[in-house]
Amino acid sequence: MKALLICPNERAGVAALAECVPLANVSILGKTLVEYWLEHLAGLGAQEVLILAADRPDQVLAGIGDGARWGLRVILKPDKFERTPEEARARHQASDQAAWLPAPNDVILMDYLPSLPQLPLFTSYADWFAAAQALMPLALTPDRLGVRELKPGEWVGLNAHVSAGAKLIAPCWIGERAWIEADATIGPNAVLEREVFIGHGAEVSHSVIGPETLVGQFTEIRNSIAWGSTLINWQRDSCLKVPDSFLLCSREPQRIRPVSANKPAPVHAPLSATARFREYATRLLT
Amino acid sequence: MNINQLNGTLSVTGLRELNATNAQAFRSALARALSRDLQAIEIDFSQTRAVDGAGLGALVALYETAKEHRKREGFAMRLTNPTPTVQQMIELARLHHLFEISPQGSAPEGTLPPINLT
Numbered sequence: 001m002k003a004l005l006i007c008p009n010e011r012a013g014v015a016a017l018a019e020c021v022p023l024a025n026v027s028i029l030g031k032t033l034v035e036y037w038l039e040h041l042a043g044l045g046a047q048e049v050l051i052l053a054a055d056r057p058d059q060v061l062a063g064i065g066d067g068a069r070w071g072l073r074v075i076l077k078p079d080k081f082e083r084t085p086e087e088a089r090a091r092h093q094a095s096d097q098a099a100w101l102p103a104p105n106d107v108i109l110m111d112y113l114p115s116l117p118q119l120p121l122f123t124s125y126a127d128w129f130a131a132a133q134a135l136m137p138l139a140l141t142p143d144r145l146g147v148r149e150l151k152p153g154e155w156v157g158l159n160a161h162v163s164a165g166a167k168l169i170a171p172c173w174i175g176e177r178a179w180i181e182a183d184a185t186i187g188p189n190a191v192l193e194r195e196v197f198i199g200h201g202a203e204v205s206h207s208v209i210g211p212e213t214l215v216g217q218f219t220e221i222r223n224s225i226a227w228g229s230t231l232i233n234w235q236r237d238s239c240l241k242v243p244d245s246f247l248l249c250s251r252e253p254q255r256i257r258p259v260s261a262n263k264p265a266p267v268h269a270p271l272s273a274t275a276r277f278r279e280y281a282t283r284l285l286t
Numbered sequence: 287m288n289i290n291q292l293n294g295t296l297s298v299t300g301l302r303e304l305n306a307t308n309a310q311a312f313r314s315a316l317a318r319a320l321s322r323d324l325q326a327i328e329i330d331f332s333q334t335r336a337v338d339g340a341g342l343g344a345l346v347a348l349y350e351t352a353k354e355h356r357k358r359e360g361f362a363m364r365l366t367n368p369t370p371t372v373q374q375m376i377e378l379a380r381l382h383h384l385f386e387i388s389p390q391g392s393a394p395e396g397t398l399p400p401i402n403l404t
Contacts, residue, residue, distance in 0.1 A: 220377060220379075224374075
């Protein structure tokens with residue numbers, strides 16, 4: 001059985017998010033959107049999936065490979081623009097004699113999550129945040145290795161580190177290999193994607209922190225989506241590129257790889273930057 | 287940047303940026319304008335397009351200096367009309383807990399009521 005996925009191209013409602021990453025590759029609670037859909041199609045009995053991608057197809061392909069992870073044969077076709085499901089059916093299905101999944105699962109435009117079809121993802125930042133929040137209680141599926149629910153509504157991923165003095169307030173999701181320093185407060189309604197670093201005393205609530213993002217010491221992120229150095233307030237629809245890496249930045253350039261597979265090394269913020277921020281934040285708080 | 291003082295309020299307008307390039311000059315200029323009868327500092331951010339950590343640091347330093355000037359008497363610092371992105375920077379660094387923020391279109395008229403710090 002075959003199926004076809006259409007990757008969403010740029011959307012005006014979430015333009016800043018699309019600048020950071022192709023929307024098909026946006027991580028939501030540890031999996032990308034295209035991963036959720038491939039899982040879903042595999043569950044429906046698909047064996048071959050054709051993916052049409054107009055926006056950075058190389059990155060989409062790098063994230064999914066050949067589909068063997070899901071027992072699928074995945075073929076990615078770069079496209080010039082985002083097609084509607086009707087256009088895609090006419091172009092790719094009409095001349096194909098193979099068996100396809102029954103409609104509407106034969107051709108899918110990935111602008112919502114398979115488990116939440118009623119919640120559009122890319123109409124606005126607020127909608128995207130609402131979908132991520134709605135997914136939280138549904139996300140602890142058996143295929144997620146190492147995710148634990150520490151207390152009701154507090155999910156922590158594999159190899160995540162939560163310091164003893166840190167405070168979690170449900171509902172919150174801590175992605176795998178995330179690192180939370182002491183006196184930080186996470187939640188309510190907070191999602192930290194994989195390998196996020198939360199500095200000492202920082203507060204994150206009603207927000208999503210994208211993968212590999214460093215949140216500086218004593219900062220406060222509320223009603224926002226932070227993705228690398230991009231900070232989007234989903235309530236006010238405003239977007240800022242934070243100029244100071246000690247406040248907010250992508251961790252990728254300073255990334256320290258784990259020393260072994262079993263024991264990941266702690267990941268530290270750049271020392272000079274954190275020292276600077278600690279000094280001025282301490283003055284604020286005393 | 288224009289600095290005016292009236293009825294115990296030091297007003298700053300026309301600030302186009304507050305970052306590493308002008309933070310020190312900003313702080314020095316305002317520190318020179320501080321007087322003993324100062325009750326409030328009001329900085330208009332309506333024309334400010336860029337603020338960074340150095341600029342925020344200058345605000346904190348100015349606040350500390352002005353507070354020291356006033357000793358135990360009341361003093362307030364208000365940031366008015368910040369653009370949404372400037373407000374994001376202020377909130378990210380938690381300065382909205384320290385300063386009064388009057389978002390665009392909501393700045394009240396008249397002098398600020400002093401805050402008793404004792």
